[in-house]
Amino acid sequence: MTKETLYFISYMWLAIAVVVHITMFFVTAPFGRHTSDKWGKTINNKLGWVMMELPSLLIMSYFLLTGTNSFSSYAWVLFALWILHYTNRSFIYPARIKATPKQIPIFIILNAIVFNLMNAGLNGYYLAELASPENYNSEWLSSPHFIVGITLFVVGAFINLRADTILINLRTPGETGYKIPGGFLFDKISSPNLFGEVVEWSGFALMAWNLPALTFIVWTFANLVPRAKNHHDWYKKQFPDYPKERKIIFPFIY
Numbered sequence: 001m002t003k004e005t006l007y008f009i010s011y012m013w014l015a016i017a018v019v020v021h022i023t024m025f026f027v028t029a030p031f032g033r034h035t036s037d038k039w040g041k042t043i044n045n046k047l048g049w050v051m052m053e054l055p056s057l058l059i060m061s062y063f064l065l066t067g068t069n070s071f072s073s074y075a076w077v078l079f080a081l082w083i084l085h086y087t088n089r090s091f092i093y094p095a096r097i098k099a100t101p102k103q104i105p106i107f108i109i110l111n112a113i114v115f116n117l118m119n120a121g122l123n124g125y126y127l128a129e130l131a132s133p134e135n136y137n138s139e140w141l142s143s144p145h146f147i148v149g150i151t152l153f154v155v156g157a158f159i160n161l162r163a164d165t166i167l168i169n170l171r172t173p174g175e176t177g178y179k180i181p182g183g184f185l186f187d188k189i190s191s192p193n194l195f196g197e198v199v200e201w202s203g204f205a206l207m208a209w210n211l212p213a214l215t216f217i218v219w220t221f222a223n224l225v226p227r228a229k230n231h232h233d234w235y236k237k238q239f240p241d242y243p244k245e246r247k248i249i250f251p252f253i254y
């Protein structure tokens with residue numbers, strides 16, 4: 001594939017993100033607390049997470065190992081960060097979440113697989129075959145956009161992991177209900193885990209400074225901001241004493 005073709009696909013994919021973003025404010029994605037059997041056949045929640053996220057891990061690992069340029073520059077740093085994140089999301093996160101009778105619709109899994117195939121495919125192919133090795137040389141490692149980007153990535157990953165841990169620990173083994181989370185960034189926003197994910201991939205886009213990485217942060221934002229709004233509205237409906245000052249996803253802003 002030429003760079004022009006990949007850029008064309010990326011722009012089309014970006015346009016779809018805008019449509020999905022708007023749609024998601026009106027249609028709640030039916031998984032987790034919003035799960036529903038109105039969306040067709042459902043399967044075990046933990047297995048669903050593995051099936052949704054594993055394609056991203058496999059695709060990036062494939063491009064890292066087989067790509068023409070993967071190891072001819074420091075592009076492998078970007079691969080390594082992606083692979084680390086998706087190792088957690090594909091295996092560690094599903095193992096850590098508390099088992100509940102909750103199921104996940106196959107429809108959601110198929111959507112997530114398309115999301116991951118496209119984003120990992122575009123980013124992996126670009127870094128492995130199309131990126132110029134000069135863009136990721138030793139000067140890149142000391143450039144301001146790399147340093148700010150990797151800092152955001154690490155801070156975002158920390159926030160995401162810490163918030164996921166707090167949420168997972170709200171339930172004692174066997175419990176299946178919901179509680180109002182508190183402490184850490186939960187005193188400021190309803191979904192610090194989703195906020196952390198947005199910060200993390202913003203950092204990645206800043207570091208990578210290429211169109212597929214920009215496409216991925218736009219998709220992450222498009223997905224997670226409406227999901228955080230759905231979570232926030234759900235909390236307010238379920239808990240009359242839900243803290244009124246708590247924002248949705250961006251502290252002090254939204």
Ligand SMILES: NC(=O)c1ccc[n+]([C@@H]2O[C@H](COP(=O)([O-])OP(=O)(O)OC[C@H]3O[C@@H](n4cnc5c(N)ncnc54)[C@H](OP(=O)(O)O)[C@@H]3O)[C@@H](O)[C@H]2O)c1
Pocket residue numbers: 031032033097098100102160164167168170171177178179180181193194197219220223224227231
């Ligand atoms: N990159 C992307 O576009 C993308 C898309 C989606 C998700 N993600 C990531 O995947 C992770 C999960 O996302 P999510 O929206 O499913 O997160 P979530 O609704 O906050 O749930 C996270 C875990 O905590 C439990 N939980 C949440 N709130 C709880 C409460 N108030 N009381 C008790 N338990 C609670 C959930 O149980 P239940 O499952 O039983 O509700 C689930 O096991 C996040 O880290 C997110 O950043 C990324």
